Amino acid sequence: MLSPAPVRLLSTLSKRKMSSPPKDITIIGGGIIGCCTAYFLTRHPSYSPETHRITLLEASTSNAGGRTPDSITDPATLADPETASKRNPAHDGIAGGASGKAGGLLALWAFPQSIVPLSFKLHDELAKEYGGDKRWGYRRCYASQIDCQARLPPGFSSNGTNGKDTGETDPVSSGAEHGSKGLHKDHKKEIKALQKLGAPEDLDWLDTEEALTAYEGMGTPENTAQVHPELFTRSMAQLAEEKGVKIVTGARVTSINKTADGKSVESVTYEKDGKEERLPTTDCVVAAGPWTRRLLPEIPVTAARAHSVVIKTPKPVSAYALFTSIMLPVGFPTPTPKDSRGAPGAQRPLRGQQIVEPEIYARPDGTAYACGPTDDIVELPQTTAEVEVDVARCEDIIYQVGGISDDLGKDGQVLAKQACYLPQGGPYIGPVGHTKGLVVAAGHTCWGIQNAPATGKLVSEIILDGKPKSARLGGCDPSLVL
Ligand SMILES: Cc1cc2nc3c(=O)[nH]c(=O)nc-3n(C[C@H](O)[C@H](O)[C@H](O)COP(=O)(O)OP(=O)(O)OC[C@H]3O[C@@H](n4cnc5c(N)ncnc54)[C@H](O)[C@@H]3O)c2cc1C
Incomplete structure (x- = not known):
């Protein structure tokens, strides 16, 4: 029989989750930044699949782009032919850009130093928790x-x-x-x-x-340290999906729409299979890597x-x-x-x-x-x-x-x-201007693989706690360029 104390604790916890406001969170981009954001949102203490709907929209449906036809298509088969593909379902389109074609070096001597130590530590913890040595070559x-x-x-x-x-x-x-x-x-x-x-x-x-x-x-x-970036990104996507994130590939976002008073995010519009769809959204994370400026012209990512x-x-x-x-x-x-x-x-x-x-x-x-x-x-x-x-x-x-x-x-x-x-140009991590619910996480230069876990964790705190808690944004704060 459960003692009264744990019962009370459980009911307090579930009340806290019930009382956290419902959110429709949309992440734009299935690169390492979008996938780490999805992962850390689902591991945040206030996250509840009952009150938080998280959708990750990725424009591509294939990872074959940017590779010659004679190239291998699935690096998982090299790392661990028996099991890797089963543990990292392909989700074609996820990690189709730089996040699947980077080197994968991680270093405490990388930049920017405001987030590097946190991210290096999180990489280590993730590898320990999920067997990253086998699963993504850590x-x-x-x-x-x-x-x-x-x-x-x-x-x-x-x-x-x-x-x-x-x-x-x-x-x-x-x-x-x-x-x-x-x-x-x-x-x-x-x-x-x-x-x-x-x-x-x-x-x-x-x-x-x-x-x-x-x-x-x-x-x-x-x-x-190092990771295989494509396998790491696919794993983050998979681990996020297991906790309730909906991943939609072939969904290219064309606009982020605001409420009539212009003060908050209301929805995003995306194209899929030639049709236009509208997704209600209270919190929108733009993690579109080099494409970010096409959605947020004010963020100077090149x-x-x-x-x-x-x-x-x-x-x-x-x-x-x-x-x-x-x-x-x-x-x-x-x-x-x-x-x-x-x-x-x-x-x-x-x-x-x-x-x-x-x-x-x-x-x-x-x-x-x-x-x-x-x-x-x-x-x-x-x-x-x-x-x-x-x-x-x-x-x-x-x-x-x-x-x-x-x-x-x-x-x-x-x-x-x-x-x-x-x-x-970046990285830029944080709220964009005065639009409630609009957050950017992009422009990570040659250290995006290294800095992705810290970025994901900080964005999860910005959305579910109202501010970053695990590290200072420092020069990554977009308000410095807006
Ligand atoms: C050659 C090379 C080597 C590198 N080596 C390293 C390294 O050793 N260590 C390191 O830390 N970093 C390295 N990097 C940097 C790292 O790869 C990037 O910083 C990182 O991958 C960026 O991730 P991202 O998710 O922001 O962007 P991306 O991987 O580009 O992902 C963005 C995603 O957004 C999607 N998207 C764009 N627009 C839309 C839209 N409108 N709607 C829906 N989806 C959209 C795209 O399709 C794409 O999948 C390297 C980069 C390169 C090019």
């Missing part, structure tokens, strides 16, 4: 910056007279030019000023003897395209995230210039040296991920399903990482060539 890792000298790929020679030479003049390659910058370049220290520590022995998948010219440790397992590849290595590679600076020699395939479209298979040889900075992340599923620089020659399309991949830019990355590692080059197998849009 592990602690090292991060390093390396200077390398690339070798020429087969078929290219230093006199530039191989069959790939198109005979055009090379506008970018005189001397050792800085051809492209890495995404996390703000963290790169001047390597010459740092003590050279020598490469650790387990970095055996890098051709250290021939390629490495300088090495500097940046992060250790104490302060650095978009830049970035390409990446996934390579299966002959053996699992040790847990390093590498911020590279690679010197390409004369005769190396010329990287596609930032402001022009590439021509697949037609990279002419470089006439001078050039430095590039692809980032390489070893993953526990027997692959390595590498990404290149951003470009802005193709405007953000309407949905993730229509993202255009420039195969030549993927080939650039493949040549460059293959020039410093046989495991990533001649002995590796390219599994995916992909592109997505990086949201820039």
Whole structure:
């Protein structure tokens, strides 16, 4: 028999939930920010499926956009072929953008510092609670910056007279030019000023003897970790759905509608299967990543395209995230210039040296991920399903990482060539202007995977407690730019 005390406690709790005002919460965007928001709303102490209806609307119905047709479509099959897909139902369309095509690095040394420590801790707690090591590839890792000298790929020679030479003049390659910058370049220290520590022995998948010219440790397992972003995002969606969130894919929001007095959110309008639908909404979270400005023009989030590849290595590679600076020699395939479209298979040889900075992340599923620089020659399309991949830019990355590692080059197998849009300018997290119920969570730059759990938790507090409680918004507060 239950003692009177727990009975009283239970009835107090249920009264509290009953007394919290009913809410119709709509989350726009099925990337990592929208899915983490959905998850943390359902884990908030005041959440009740009886009084809070939560709907997540995602514009796309497919994750195939932004990947070449020969790319793998389901990374879960690599991580854990037996069970991963069952535990992370595909929800095609969820994580179809940057949240499915990012590197997945997490770090206590990321920015902005007002939310980083909370988010790093939440990642750790989520991984412990749900077996994130198996389910979404969570592990602690090292991060390093390396200077390398690339070798020429087969078929290219230093006199530039191989069959790939198109005979055009090379506008970018005189001397050792800085051809492209890495995404996390703000963290790169001047390597010459740092003590050279020598490469650790387990970095055996890098051709250290021939390629490495300088090495500097940046992060250790104490302060650095990683996830597979697509699997993590799908898991958050799945865990939120289990507690009552309704996920609707193929639902592109076209407007956020206010009450007649203009003071509160009243509904959102979205298009699905060619029909227009209206969803009553008291609280609307705009988590549309690089698309945010199309719904909230006052929030200055911009978009830049970035390409990446996934390579299966002959053996699992040790847990390093590498911020590279690679010197390409004369005769190396010329990287596609930032402001022009590439021509697949037609990279002419470089006439001078050039430095590039692809980032390489070893993953526990027997692959390595590498990404290149951003470009802005193709405007953000309407949905993730229509993202255009420039195969030549993927080939650039493949040549460059293959020039410093046989495991990533001649002995590796390219599994995916992909592109997505990086949201820039923020992050912005919090109420938008004076419209009651309107909240933004977007613009997370190159640290959106790292900062998604804190963002989701803070948004859940803003909606259900009226203010953020677990961390200060600091520079993320949208009122600073409105
Ligand atoms: C190459 C690359 C590498 C990266 N590496 C890392 C890393 O190592 N670590 C890290 O922390 N971060 C990394 N990032 C950054 C990270 O990927 C992003 O910050 C993060 O994924 C942004 O998530 P999001 O949910 O805001 O946006 P998105 O993932 O773009 O999701 C937004 C979603 O909103 C949907 N949407 C848009 N408009 C509408 C609408 N009107 N109606 C309905 N749905 C809509 C879109 O379809 C999309 O699915 C990387 C980014 C890139 C590009």
